[in-house]
Amino acid sequence: MAAEDDLAERRRAARELGAALRELTDAAVTTEVDTATLTEVAEQVRALVPPLAAARRTRGEPATVDGGGRGSRTYSPAVGPGNPIAPPMRVEVVDGTAIGRCTLGLAYEGPPSYGHGGISALLLDQILGHVHATRGKAGMTVKLDLRYRRPVPLLTPLRIVGQVERVDGRWTEAFATISTEEDPDTVLVEARGVFVVPNAEQAARLFGGLERLVR
Numbered sequence: 001m002a003a004e005d006d007l008a009e010r011r012r013a014a015r016e017l018g019a020a021l022r023e024l025t026d027a028a029v030t031t032e033v034d035t036a037t038l039t040e041v042a043e044q045v046r047a048l049v050p051p052l053a054a055a056r057r058t059r060g061e062p063a064t065v066d067g068g069g070r071g072s073r074t075y076s077p078a079v080g081p082g083n084p085i086a087p088p089m090r091v092e093v094v095d096g097t098a099i100g101r102c103t104l105g106l107a108y109e110g111p112p113s114y115g116h117g118g119i120s121a122l123l124l125d126q127i128l129g130h131v132h133a134t135r136g137k138a139g140m141t142v143k144l145d146l147r148y149r150r151p152v153p154l155l156t157p158l159r160i161v162g163q164v165e166r167v168d169g170r171w172t173e174a175f176a177t178i179s180t181e182e183d184p185d186t187v188l189v190e191a192r193g194v195f196v197v198p199n200a201e202q203a204a205r206l207f208g209g210l211e212r213l214v215r
């Protein structure tokens with residue numbers, strides 16, 4: 001019980017740090033303060049690194065905050081509340097349909113006032129991954145086809161929805177769209193993805209001791 005409490009507290013703290021860094025990122029990309037203040041804040045932010053870097057994991061080491069499980073990852077760049085790069089998108093799966101929600105700030109700008117196309121691809125890839133995972137095993141994207149129909153507005157609640165189209169052995173084909181919450185019937189971006197569960201040899205080659213997280 002104590003270990004579970006510790007893990008819950010660590011998750012809360014990681015989420016809090018992610019949220020604070022997201023606020024900082026948003027302030028950094030929208031600021032119009034004078035140049036001296038930019039320089040001063042950069043120094044202050046650099047001073048925050050050593051306390052965090054005092055104990056760090058390396059490539060291939062799962063984050064302890066995830067407790068060694070196969071569930072959602074705290075530091076995912078798409079859905080991870082602890083990762084300031086993530087919007088983060090919140091995902092729920094209802095009757096096999098994955099539904100994601102998020103609002104993109106100015107840190108995700110591509111064309112002026114609209115989202116970057118690469119960020120749309122990130123959100124759609126993630127939702128398609130959740131659709132695939134409804135089959136019980138995580139998979140890797142092997143194909144992702146995108147059609148950008150209309151620009152994705154920033155600072156606007158978005159809805160990302162995905163469903164399975166075809167299942168064949170280790171492969172799943174799925175379809176997903178981005179629209180606004182306000183106008184869910186108008187598709188802004190659509191994606192068709194193919195995911196595969198790596199076979200035993202592939203998983204061992206790619207992930208070594210981490211195979212259990214992907215198969």
Ligand SMILES: CCCCCCCCCCCC(=O)SCCNC(=O)CCNC(=O)[C@H](O)C(C)(C)COP(=O)(O)OP(=O)(O)OC[C@H]1O[C@@H](n2cnc3c(N)ncnc32)[C@H](O)[C@@H]1OP(=O)(O)O
Pocket residue numbers: 070071072125126127128129130133138139140141142143168169171172194196198202
């Ligand atoms: C809460 C938790 C949520 C969890 C939710 C988690 C969500 C995470 C979402 C993010 C997922 C990612 O970003 S994954 C990261 C991005 N993806 C990657 O890095 C994958 C890189 N690719 C690879 O390493 C490799 O392709 C492997 C190991 C995956 C597969 O090796 P391979 O040799 O290419 O595979 P192989 O099985 O031979 O298949 C190759 C070809 O056959 C096709 N193919 C064969 N059979 C089929 C079939 N039945 N249906 C369709 N397609 C098929 C393939 O599309 C491909 O086409 P063709 O070659 O003939 O055209």
